Amino acid sequence: MGDWKKNDGLERENAGQEQERLVMGRNAVREALKSGHSIERMYAAEGVKEGSMGELLRLARDHHIRVETVDRARLDLLTDHGVHQGVALRVSAADYVTVEDILAYAKQRGEAPFVAVLDGVEDPHNLGSILRTAECCGVHGVIIPKRRSAGLTSTVSKVASGAAEYVKVARVANIAQTLEQLKKEGLWVAGAHMEGEAYTKVDLTGPLALVVGGEGAGISRIVREKCDFLCRIPMKGKIDSLNASVAAAVLLYEAVRQRS
Known part of the structure; x- marks a missing residue:
């Protein structure tokens, strides 16, 4: 301090x-x-x-x-x-980086950028779980908004079980503008949304930013409009959505499968 x-x-x-x-x-x-x-x-x-x-x-x-x-x-x-x-x-329990830092890290590793973007994940337990999954999946960085989002608190660090010390997290003022920035850098933007194509049938290889929405509301309309394409996780039961951290895990690991 x-x-x-x-x-x-x-x-x-x-x-x-x-x-x-x-x-x-x-x-x-x-x-x-x-x-x-x-x-x-x-x-x-x-x-x-x-x-x-x-x-x-x-x-x-x-x-x-x-x-x-x-x-x-x-x-x-x-x-x-x-x-x-x-x-x-x-x-914060940890310091943030910039979006440029995340892209530079991917370049340093000689890998196509693989970024998770969280639009309004406000539950610190969900954020911690997503950070842990992101680290296991080899994600180069996670981007969260400054408002309407959990941050890097000690609760998040505890749930992440050490992952918060390794995953680069950028906090930005405007998610929609950041997606435009990522697209200019050559990344494709995929949004998790129930109106999209089945997640196993979309291309999650190459430079990718995967957008996952928050609890209940999902990704906002303006953010959805910035996505290049949408993907959905089929729901077979009576409940029409998954917990945000579970949805992120399913989609991130599908991207890992395709990129392997």
């Missing part, structure tokens, strides 16, 4: 929760925001906007960090009654 002073807000364990890494106190939060460290969310106490708080809110906005306004009692609980001065950050 760099040189942030312990008495200014060392990361603590949330009361009654998994070990989420928190930075609290205005000085510590300011340094964290300026450091470039991967930050999941800022918690700001209701009605606290005076003095340096305005600066912190501007920094969060400039870095596209989600700000959640909470009452002071909840902030006290989140910080285990630490000296938070009305503000705290939840920081």
